[in-house]
Amino acid sequence: MHVSISDLSFSYPGTKEYIVSDFSLHMKEGEILSILGESGSGKSTILRLLAGLEEPVKGTVRVGDKVFCDHGNVVLPVEKRGIGMVFQDYALFPHMTVEANITFGLKRWRRRARKERLEEMLALIGMEEYKKRYPFELSGGQQQRIALARALAPNPSLLLLDEPFSNLDAHLQHRIRAELRETIKQTGTTTLFVTHDQEDARVLADRVVMVEKGTVQKAGRPSEVFKDTWNEKLLEV
Amino acid sequence: MKFKHIRPTTTSGWGAAAVFLVAILILPTLFLLVRVFQPASENWDHIREFMLKDYFVDTISIAVWTGLFSVAVGTTLAWLVSAYDFPFRKTLKWALLLPLAIPPYIGAYTYHGILDYTGVVQMTLRNTFGLELSQAYFDIMHIPGAVFIFTIFLYPYVYAITRAFFASQATSLIESARVLGSGPVQTFFRVVLPVSRAAIVAGVSLVVLEVLNDYGVVSYFGIQTFSTAIFQTWFSFGDIDAAIKLAGILMAIVMFILLLEKFLRGRRKFSYSTTKVKPLKPVRLYGWKKAVVVGYTGSVFLLGFVIPVVQLLYWAALTFDYIFTKEFVSYIWNSTFVASVSAAAIVVIAILVANYTRMAKGIVPAVTARLTILGYSIPGAVIAVGVISFFIFLDEQLMTMLGASSSLVLSTSVVMLLFAYVIRFMAIGYNSIESGFEKVGMKFTEASRTLGMGWTETFFKVDVKLIRPAIFSGFILVFVDILKELPLTLILRPFNFETLSTMAYRYANDEMIQEAAVASLFIVMVSGIAMYLFHTFIEKEPN
Numbered sequence: 044m045h046v047s048i049s050d051l052s053f054s055y056p057g058t059k060e061y062i063v064s065d066f067s068l069h070m071k072e073g074e075i076l077s078i079l080g081e082s083g084s085g086k087s088t089i090l091r092l093l094a095g096l097e098e099p100v101k102g103t104v105r106v107g108d109k110v111f112c113d114h115g116n117v118v119l120p121v122e123k124r125g126i127g128m129v130f131q132d133y134a135l136f137p138h139m140t141v142e143a144n145i146t147f148g149l150k151r152w153r154r155r156a157r158k159e160r161l162e163e164m165l166a167l168i169g170m171e172e173y174k175k176r177y178p179f180e181l182s183g184g185q186q187q188r189i190a191l192a193r194a195l196a197p198n199p200s201l202l203l204l205d206e207p208f209s210n211l212d213a214h215l216q217h218r219i220r221a222e223l224r225e226t227i228k229q230t231g232t233t234t235l236f237v238t239h240d241q242e243d244a245r246v247l248a249d250r251v252v253m254v255e256k257g258t259v260q261k262a263g264r265p266s267e268v269f270k271d272t273w274n275e276k277l278l279e280v
Numbered sequence: 281m282k283f284k285h286i287r288p289t290t291t292s293g294w295g296a297a298a299v300f301l302v303a304i305l306i307l308p309t310l311f312l313l314v315r316v317f318q319p320a321s322e323n324w325d326h327i328r329e330f331m332l333k334d335y336f337v338d339t340i341s342i343a344v345w346t347g348l349f350s351v352a353v354g355t356t357l358a359w360l361v362s363a364y365d366f367p368f369r370k371t372l373k374w375a376l377l378l379p380l381a382i383p384p385y386i387g388a389y390t391y392h393g394i395l396d397y398t399g400v401v402q403m404t405l406r407n408t409f410g411l412e413l414s415q416a417y418f419d420i421m422h423i424p425g426a427v428f429i430f431t432i433f434l435y436p437y438v439y440a441i442t443r444a445f446f447a448s449q450a451t452s453l454i455e456s457a458r459v460l461g462s463g464p465v466q467t468f469f470r471v472v473l474p475v476s477r478a479a480i481v482a483g484v485s486l487v488v489l490e491v492l493n494d495y496g497v498v499s500y501f502g503i504q505t506f507s508t509a510i511f512q513t514w515f516s517f518g519d520i521d522a523a524i525k526l527a528g529i530l531m532a533i534v535m536f537i538l539l540l541e542k543f544l545r546g547r548r549k550f551s552y553s554t555t556k557v558k559p560l561k562p563v564r565l566y567g568w569k570k571a572v573v574v575g576y577t578g579s580v581f582l583l584g585f586v587i588p589v590v591q592l593l594y595w596a597a598l599t600f601d602y603i604f605t606k607e608f609v610s611y612i613w614n615s616t617f618v619a620s621v622s623a624a625a626i627v628v629i630a631i632l633v634a635n636y637t638r639m640a641k642g643i644v645p646a647v648t649a650r651l652t653i654l655g656y657s658i659p660g661a662v663i664a665v666g667v668i669s670f671f672i673f674l675d676e677q678l679m680t681m682l683g684a685s686s687s688l689v690l691s692t693s694v695v696m697l698l699f700a701y702v703i704r705f706m707a708i709g710y711n712s713i714e715s716g717f718e719k720v721g722m723k724f725t726e727a728s729r730t731l732g733m734g735w736t737e738t739f740f741k742v743d744v745k746l747i748r749p750a751i752f753s754g755f756i757l758v759f760v761d762i763l764k765e766l767p768l769t770l771i772l773r774p775f776n777f778e779t780l781s782t783m784a785y786r787y788a789n790d791e792m793i794q795e796a797a798v799a800s801l802f803i804v805m806v807s808g809i810a811m812y813l814f815h816t817f818i819e820k821e822p823n
Contacts, residue, residue: 094455094459095458095459096455096458096459096561097561120563121455121459122458122459122460122461122463123461124459125461126459127459128456128459130455130456131452132452134453134455134456136453136456136457136471136474136475137453137475138474138475147462147470148460148461150466193460194460197460197461
């Protein structure tokens, strides 16, 4: 779904320093966009603002025909937004099986539809035989795929990923990056993910936004955005 | 060539000392265990036939109902305070712990006084509204009344542990449920309660153990539980053997509860996130929701703290002049003396044992660590019976050894009481010291060793200094608990030795409720201040 963010700003109550300031962004339907920045750049806060886990000081967020917030006023609370989010530590419910985790967001669906959706999701991530397992019985990479399936199951208008690879071993990251892009593209979900790793952004994203101190520094296709930084790096060497 | 161990072993000086100390602590309990199976007396047959069932039913029903209500009150309060923003939330967050500063027996007689014929409630109804209602409406001296008293003063155990759990572990799960479209009520029942099961079980088992330990409330209300029965058989019938048998049964109930706790905590180990946790962002409440939440949390605080304290203050003001005498000062001194000596002993033993169990590996240190904290689950009545029969036994041995004429030396001295305190409250000191060691880790100790310092030197120059905050907090926690303690003090104190808690209890028991207020208030104030200090200093200490 089409996403439009304008002038989004955030500061912690009682402080004057903006964590995010006048952040604006437009996304096309089905686009995968990466917000790239160091830790403390405000990139995770942007994600939490879109999810509705934080309240903006000002700014407007529209996803499709839904208004999330309007000039700083929260219009839709988090549980009504219909977005998907993959948390950094996955946040799989430890007391529920894979099956129960994936169908958690489908409570209003008919039983039949729910079952079909579950199978569809499991097939999408290639983990059909794992549905009776508990999260702690899965490897890190498998947990991440379940978290993705859980987020995608309710057909979210927007998918948010918070540092999706930070909890994975380095040798897994390469394989999973390509896989993840493949999976998301299959569903055609508009996706926004934050990372501190250029490589993540280069492989996964259609477009990259570099963020520093809560504002956009640079934006464009990965090859364009990284061209300069590469040159800089080469000069340094 | 002589080989020196890198780690202390059970045969090294440190290890041997630790194991020896813990062995002494569990001796009285072992002593009981042996004597439980001795042939029964006539009294025992009578008790078994006519009274045992009542003891059992009363004890279990109070424990079960208090457990259930504490879970209901404790978890809902923890959830509301963690997940929502409403007026007074910041204050209530720690103020809701304060009922723990009022020992249930003090709460019991205070509420009885409030609701009594001459109490404030009935007086107001009579004099202002001209209402004279049946006394039955105001009677709380029955099992439901005891359940109310225990719940309102002990729920903070559940509240504190579950709130800490929500804050440290459950945030991303709760957010995740919200993002997936789950509303507040659904999130609470489908995610929050199940994932915090282990924390809730831990809290509620503390509550139940406190209930089983209690003697003051049930004896004041005239309810027959195992605690009151043990004391009665002992003092009224003078039958130690029957008392020991009852203590054995009570211990069996405690063991059952501990096993149940293990089982309910679940075998599955949930692996929680290791990433840095953000505190849950509270959702602001408006309108009737805000009113209901403020009303609910506020009334729990009023019932559990404000109302009893205001009543105590009023009574204390009435009686202060003739109660606060030289004698009263000696009670304060006695309380302070027994509490600080035992707390110091506990802290020293705890440091020795904790240092040994963290360094040494194997089954002996692991078992030692478990046994050290065993005492806290043993009800006061059981410890009292165990310690007293153990000390009488020691005295008998002493007499035959010295060939002296019959006189009880140890069993009439304050040493017996101090020993019992150490057994009962060891766990509190130990847990504090152990977590102190855990926070510090092994790296400083190891660095010191590589720099050429020996075991003992490292212990005094590095280890002990690093855990100073833990030593301090362990001491304070134990001190306050001993100040509040009733059953052990009541029974094991030397003749004519009164403390604040025994005075409060004795006045109340003699229907001199107003006179009991000064001593009670003293205890409540010291506990309250200690809790406040903990909240402001210790809780905010960065890990």
